Amino acid sequence: MSAERFNCHYCKDPLLGKKYILKEDTQYCAKCYENLFSNCCEGCALPIGCNNKDLSYKDRHxxxxxxxxxxxxxxxAEKAFAAKDELLLCTECYSSEYSAKCASCTKTIMPGSRKMEYKGSSWHETCFLCQRCQQPIGTKSFIPKENSFYCVACFEKQFAHQCCACKKAITTGGVTYQEKPWHRECFTCIGCKKQLAGQRFTSREDYPYCLKCFSNLYAKKCVGCTKPITSLSGAKYISFEERQWHSDCFICMQCSISLVGRGFLTQRDGVLCTDCGREK
Known part of the structure; x- marks a missing residue:
């Protein structure tokens, strides 16, 4: 490049022996460069010259x-800071003005540090402890009780009832039978193992039975159909001389007329209406 052509691209002043700045292969004197390209300082509103450091944050300088x-x-400069709206603050000022206080130690929870939040309160992660074992709960599940918190294992050990069948803690729901706690899934018929929670059942010798198993095991059998007779299901029955019939089965063995509320005669294991009995 010739000496006469080595001039400021904007004002054309000679640059030989003077400080200049190249921008995209084009030379500018310091004054023109600052006027054309320097960023405006957010603090003092003056241009940030080429002899000064330009500190930037989110397109601000x-x-x-x-x-x-x-x-x-x-x-x-070269320190940690935080932004609140358009204002930049050192971490101490930001913490004092805006950071939450730990509900346990009451100290400020510094920006960027790990914390726990629950129902509007905050804790340092190392301060959010299980009331029983005093270990940090962290990201594990926990159970609140009154003004304290418990990890699940400690809550079960201290407060939960134990199922009298499986001996494990009952944390939700459950069934009480004979003043003892059971898991719903553990409270089953002693015969068929069907779950009894929410179902009609009975007991014998302190053991629970569904109606079907109890009937099959202990109910008397109908002389007519040989099926169990049980009052637990609300069925009506007829009893005569230590024999029982379902009401619907108490019929004449010859003409099949219902004998409920009528006179009848017995013949071996069966019964006859009086008309059929006379014919015999």
């Missing part, structure tokens, strides 16, 4: 000496 905490005025 500051002189190094203007990059200060908006509350205490301390320099933020």
């Amino acid at each position: 500051w002189h190094e000496n203007c990059f200060k905490c908006g509350k205490c005025g301390r320099s933020l």
